Amino acid sequence: MTRSARDPWREDTAPHLPARLGDLPPVCLLPGDPARVDLAAGVLDDFEILGHNREFRLGAGTLDGVRIAVCSTGIGGPSAEITVVELARLGVRTVLRTGGMGALREDLAPGSVCAVSGAVPGGGAGTYYSPGAFRTASADVLARLHDQAARLGIPLTEVRVASIDSYYLGQGRPLPGYETQAAHRFKELQSCGVDGVDMETETVLAVARAVGLRAGALLVAHANRATDAWLEDYEPAQLAMLRLAVHTARVLEPYPAG
Numbered sequence: 001m002t003r004s005a006r007d008p009w010r011e012d013t014a015p016h017l018p019a020r021l022g023d024l025p026p027v028c029l030l031p032g033d034p035a036r037v038d039l040a041a042g043v044l045d046d047f048e049i050l051g052h053n054r055e056f057r058l059g060a061g062t063l064d065g066v067r068i069a070v071c072s073t074g075i076g077g078p079s080a081e082i083t084v085v086e087l088a089r090l091g092v093r094t095v096l097r098t099g100g101m102g103a104l105r106e107d108l109a110p111g112s113v114c115a116v117s118g119a120v121p122g123g124g125a126g127t128y129y130s131p132g133a134f135r136t137a138s139a140d141v142l143a144r145l146h147d148q149a150a151r152l153g154i155p156l157t158e159v160r161v162a163s164i165d166s167y168y169l170g171q172g173r174p175l176p177g178y179e180t181q182a183a184h185r186f187k188e189l190q191s192c193g194v195d196g197v198d199m200e201t202e203t204v205l206a207v208a209r210a211v212g213l214r215a216g217a218l219l220v221a222h223a224n225r226a227t228d229a230w231l232e233d234y235e236p237a238q239l240a241m242l243r244l245a246v247h248t249a250r251v252l253e254p255y256p257a258g
């Protein structure tokens with residue numbers, strides 16, 4: 001069978017994600033790190049890995065009988081765009097990023113679990129979708145995250161983020177010979193009205209909106225850039241975030257197609 005370069009699906013199989021039409025439930029969590037897909041086995045029953053291709057590791061499990069998928073996006077906007085576009089065509093209706101961030105606010109200690117209300121535009125691949133628009137999380141996803149956090153006793157802070165397709169200079173980390181540029185860049189980030197930085201949320205929210213999906217983002221602070229603190233024992237914080245994510249996914253009302 002000859003594939004179209006413009007639309008390189010092989011019948012019902014996605015070009016990048018290891019999945020075919022009909023494989024996935026309507027809700028999918030989106031960690032960046034493929035290893036976080038395996039961690040989801042700690043918060044879901046009957047968890048199984050469905051496939052792995054490049055940075056895209058895909059699994060699914062259940063909570064109280066509700067099936068929930070987990071698919072890693074890899075790092076940055078380009079692979080996050082691919083993930084959201086292909087998940088939409090595979091029949092997923094709601095995506096929830098479950099990622100890490102660098103907090104910019106001093107009071108967000110490493111390990112803090114944060115619900116994203118929105119992301120400022122301009123940081124990555126999301127730029128190709130509604131350029132200049134502030135990216136908001138779906139209101140019902142945000143509301144359910146707060147409900148479930150209260151029910152589970154997980155402290156939750158609402159944040160705005162910038163997603164930057166550059167971990168080092170773009171996030172103001174100094175490199176030899178680039179110290180002044182990095183310091184300037186860090187000040188720029190501190191003054192753009194956001195509480196944290198990551199690398200995918202903006203793209204996930206922007207692309208999801210464009211392809212008709214409901215979307216939200218839950219981020220855990222892996223680091224605090226204001227206090228220069230780094231969380232070495234990261235797994236418990238990731239598990240708290242994943243626990244909140246799956247309980248939220250379980251109670252979301254179905255999101256009907258366009």
Ligand SMILES: O=P(O)(O)O[C@H]1O[C@H](CO)[C@@H](O)[C@H]1O
Pocket residue numbers: 031032033074075076098099100101167198199200
């Ligand atoms: O932990 P994840 O979800 O990958 O998220 C963060 O960690 C990576 C950088 O180390 C970037 O992907 C960033 O967004």
Ligand SMILES: O=c1cc[nH]c(=O)[nH]1
Pocket residue numbers: 100101102103167171197198199222223
């Ligand atoms: O500093 C950080 C930590 C996690 N993720 C990022 O993008 N930056």
